[in-house]
Amino acid sequence: MAETKAQFVSGFEEFDTHVEQHKPKTGSPRAVEAARLGLTVLAFVAGVVIVGTSADTLSTFDSTSLAADFYLPLWPVNLDTRPTVALIICGAIIVVASAASLATSKVPSLRSKTTLHHLSSISTPVISLIAAVIAVSFSYGINNSSSDFSIQGWSCQWSAINMTIDPHFETLCMESKTALYLSVMIMPLEVLVLGAVVVDFVTAKRHAVTFAVQERKGSPAMS
Structure with missing residues (x-):
């Protein structure tokens, strides 16, 4: 009886060791995912700052802009x-897109929808890159025009x-420079x-394929 029990324990330990060896490695994908989420949070914060500074700049201009018939206007005609306005729109797009990406990555009910998660990622x-390129350009x-002034160009002058x-x-x-430089960043x-x-997808796919191949090899039967 004792010998049978020892054989069973030995076989179970062998099976358990085999399973442990065939578990997919998740350290690398998790590190890449953490890096992606960290960068997305940074983009979200930058977007909030872009919207805040640009909106305050535009609001100040609207409240201090005088009609053309005033003798001492503060702003050129x-x-x-x-x-x-382009920076405000750019920042808003970045905020919304980043928030959606974070939600689909951290909310379990959304994360479980693989297609939605991948599409959002x-x-x-x-989308944020395109918005930033358009706004910065x-x-x-x-700002480099010789005939027109922007709020940044006039205020910095x-x-x-x-x-x-x-x-x-x-x-x-x-504020104008902060919004512009953050958009460049x-x-x-x-x-x-x-x-x-891309690295996350490739790494996860590679680990999944490796794990599937190892699973097809089968596990040793317990004796």
């Missing part, structure tokens, strides 16, 4: 607000003037997110 960096195009009331040109200049950031998504 041909000032173009489209770069600021791939589309978020692509548009902003630099207007007069940022040395100490204003005691709105518009505080120095503050507006800093978003581009390589989203490329990294997209790269992490």
